[in-house]
Amino acid sequence: MLPEKTDKGFSQVELFRSRLEQILNPSHPLINLTESIDWSVFEQSFGPLYIEEVGRPGLAIRLMVGLHYLKYLFNESDESVVARFVENPYWQYFCGNEYFEHGMPCHPTSLVKWRRRVGAEGIEQLLKETISTGKREGQITDKELSDVNADTTVQEKAIAFPTDARLYDKARASLVREAAKENIKLRQSYKRIGKRTLREQGALAAARQYKKAKKATKKLKIYLGRVIRDIERKCGNPSARLAELLEIAKRIEQQQRADHHKIYSVHSPEVECIGKGKAHKKYEFGCKVGVVTTSNNNWVVGIDAFTGNPYDGQR
Secondary structure (H helix, E strand, C coil): CCCCCCCCCCCHHHCCCCCHHHHCCCCCHHHHHHHHCCCHHHHHHHHHHCCCCCCCCCCCHHHHHHHHHHHHHCCCCHHHHHHHHHHCHHHHHHCCCCCCCCCCCCCHHHHHHHHHHHHHHHHHHHHHHHHHHHHHCCCCCHHHHCCEEEEEEEEECCCCCCCHHHHHHHHHHHHHHHHHHCCCCCCCCCHHHHHHHHHHHHHHHHCCCHHHHHHHHHHHHHHHHHHHHHHHHHCCCCCHHHHHHHHHHHHHHHCCCCCCCCCCCCCCCCCEEECCCCCCCCCEEEEEEEEEEECCCCCEEEEEEECCCCCHHHC
16 A cells, blocks of 8 residues: 655644754754755655555655665664664654654565565666755766766675585575475474584584584585475475475585586575685675766766676676
């Protein structure tokens, strides 16, 4: 359903409450930025993505857009930006609040669902309005846009450093959870001994007992293969999600060290291992991102993600 209107009017409960604009510093950078952004653009762009009279009312578009701006501006995660919103009145004013609120505006997963709803085009709209705001305020000129720099970097995914043992165990655990949702009774889930074997493998590797650690890794691979075959025997027509997990698990079980396009994460199979020649970080796990910035003031005017780790000079 369409989000409720942010302007709810006056109520008796708010009679003795002070409005945020009366207690905040009007010269604060976030206050000035709030007045400069044309928030109606987002209402027009994202409004058609909601269905009228179906489901519960969605969260305010101004709130979701504001939280994402703050998330990227201060380099916060979904959890931290929601938590800091509660204790920062300037953030609340930026997101469209008229009065200070003591509760969280939404659950962190709502940000993930909203990004899925608007898609890449919606996030691009946020960048487009940022550039438009800069041009309206005189911070970005046409002359500056005529000279830009293009470079690539790595957008890292929130994954742990991948090891064979951890990948085998995570793939097995994901299959066991999905099989339980499909009411598939497995011969053995290896939940208890899998956890114990993974812990033993880490301890042996830390102690540099590599032969024993390799045997523990092989056990985890065997557990994964047994779960895969057990599910295939008992489920001839798996659901889309289970079929996807089975395909990922098979690739993890069969891939070798020297293979190309390996899987490094169960929940993000698109992750690539990228080496950018950095002295402090030899390899990074994520996707390659191209960034276009102005030469004078480094305004970001374009950004795009590339799959497959293409050569930097290819695009």
